[in-house]
Amino acid sequence: MTSAAPAGQLHAEDVSFAYVGAVRAALRHVNLAVAPGEVILITGASGCGKSTLALALCGLIPSRVHGELRGRVMFGSAPLSGMKPHEASQIVGMVFQNPNLQLINQTVQSEVAFGPENLALPQPEIAARVDWCLDVTGMAGMRTAAVVTLSGGQKQRTAIAATLAMRPRVLVLDEPLSDLDPVGAQEVLATLQRLARDGGTSVIIIEHRVDEVAPWADRVVLMDDGRVVLDQPPRAAWAEPGPWRATGVGIPDVVQLAHAVPEAFGSRLPLSLTEAADAVRDTWFEAALAAAAAERRTAAGDSAGHLNGTPVGAAPGPEAVPPVLSWDGVSVEFDGKRAVDDVTLAVHEGEWVALIGANGSGKSTLTGLTVGLGKPSAGVVRFRGQPVRPGKVFDHAAQVALLLQAADDMLFETTVRKELEFGFRFRARPENPVLDVPEAVEFFGFAGREEDSPWELSQGGRQRLALAALLVGAPGVLVLDEPTTGQDAQHMRAFLRLLDRVRARIGITIVTVTHDIRGLASRAARVVLLGEGQVRADGPTRQVFAKTGDLIRWGVLAPPLARLQSELLGPAAGDVLLEVDELASAVLAHRPDPARATPPGAGALRP
């Protein structure tokens, strides 16, 4: 074992940990050093040990989370592993995943003061800490606000402020972005970088959303099966995609693009949109991108009368047939405030529509109305032309299946089979089920596990089960409320593949509410942008994501590739391409003769 770490440095030395009763260790021989002021991104697939490492780094293992710990965590010469939680928390502070569970007090300032009060500090010191923490997290204007009135991003920043009030030298954040909209996420990341740069606080961010964190990180740590398999500065970490593909962890889109078109980006791997745009601006890449966009515009002109690739004209198009779901002038008020404001929207049979918008923009309220959750203060919601009656959830749940974000809250039975048959105990089985229970067992991968308890399944498995249980009822529409929140790239891809298979099998209409712009929203054929309860944009996904300015105005960041195309081409970007492969192919197809087009030095490897 090594000696004490350098002063001010957090150091995990050969740390292994197994939870009580666990067969396999959650952490295996982990070594990690964190220098003052460093921002470190720790990522990996679900269950790889990231959160366990966080608990070990902040001293809650073994003092509060019991099991067998080997190795030690040091801060300088002080061993964190043996400290009491309140001592360790003044060195390493932990911000947990769910801000709701870690905000104990009623107002923002009480929450931030809670730690210093417990340390029996003098009042002027408590007040000074509260002021500083609220300033640095941008919450000073909301110090007397009640916690229950805060948005997700504000709650997260309050949790960070409350942890900072203990004056830790290192801040560990476990999936701090999971419930935040993209703009809220950027606010939190900017706060964290300010802390590191100006205050010298080391920041460790455990996160699946690598696209968003990558530009802010000094180092990237990849974990797999309890081990650290990669620990390098971001450019070096993503220089070789092999380890990332092997672990199923996502690679930032701009990095993937640079790997797909290396001659355009050179050796300096771009980590952010700005870096990527700077690298290819005024090069053959930009010209090729413009040519590809122009070609797409021409093709779109030729195929006028097509919507989402479906010909409209000879056969009745989506507009000609009644919609499966419609909101006609719908408004919803809560305590005198309009959460949904005069929304008129129609979803047609077989469509896949993504509702996007900032936290509180009215997405979930709007979809809840389709099953009778909530009551419009004006307007009518219709399913296949029939009004949806507020409060009649049982009646409408047979027509519209709503999968809640917390799928665990939708499981009530003792076995997988009983869970799938749950709904049939209260209503008749559908006459022509597209998917009956035995088929659902096979289709969703539960063969051999029919008699298992739902709680023995993985989190992804429980979500699949909740989805399967809804689909055996043969609904006409599937509504998914933030189904990929908190999921790693591998699980998210698996879920998206599952949705594709479901659509291929039963052709169901899907409406998704999501912040996952890169994954889920990009997969939909049509995107509806909500802002302050109103529809701000509605159209084919590639067109809506080209409107990056409008999206930012309403609290949404377009996918990185869409922003890159808008940044380089402006309005001429037209229908943006959202997949790395198609963008790379389009650019390469329009690449001029390399010898003639690439000026000396441009596109060459740069140090």
Add this chain to the structure above:
Amino acid sequence: MMNSLFVQTIIAYLLIFAVPMVLPFVFLKVVGLSGLRTLVTYEAKDTPLHKLDPRLKVLYPVGMGVLSILFTWKFMLIVFGLTILPWLWLKPSRAKIKVLMVMIIGPAIAGFWGQGLYYLPPPPIHFVYKFPWTMAWLGSPGITTYGMIFGLQQTSRVLVTVSTSMLILISTDVGDFTWAFERFKAPPHVGFALTAALRFLPEMIARTNLVLRAVELRGYDMSRPRWHQFGQWPDYARRLSRCVVLVTVPLLIGTLRGTATMAMVADARGFGASKKRGSLHVHKTTAVDIWGYAILGVLVVGALVLNHLGIGARYYG
């Protein structure tokens, strides 16, 4: 026709069961779980009441509660009236007023009705409605005038404490409560327990609401029969009771997960690290506080003096 035993029995049946059946329905319809969620939520405002000395706020419901016990009915009305005045000062939100009205009027009606049915004054008894023997064997000879008045008196006594406590709960940050308890030498755990309860009660109610919605979304029939569909009410009651069992598992699992995180957070923020606690809030006594203490003091001392003099005092035995 009114003299027919059958009609009398029906009327008696309605009188006995109408209130117990209607009150929960009115509560769910007007307040509901989401309304209950706002009941104990602190409303940050810039009113003199919010700035009052937290110690005075802790003493206020206790003092008024004592007064409500000491006095006879007529004096009690004055005490109850006094508890209403600060509400005008606070000007709570409409949502809060709606919930508060149901929470105050509901128990008042229940007490009024219950005592009217079952409180038996000494003879001669004046009945508002005398039950026939077919209902009287249940234990109530009918609704008595004195029983109803007595019920109203008793409920008002309880409502004095309810009203004052609610007023303080929604106008006081829990941090101030904790500070006041510490000044009264109460253990820090009392303040923490109160803090956690007031913070997480609305969360738990919201979560219960969510799980109840989820069970319906999964196809569990929670639809309520119309009032005249008597045959369907037993099935509805059975479905409701079965639903309690169903939602317990996800609620329990979610709560256990939450409390484990909360315990770690409290540890990490140094709760229990020191026997003493500091405080962000240091209350400097203001003129309003002095007036508040003086009024409460005058009320309590005045009540004791009046009681001693036999004015408005209740007699026992």
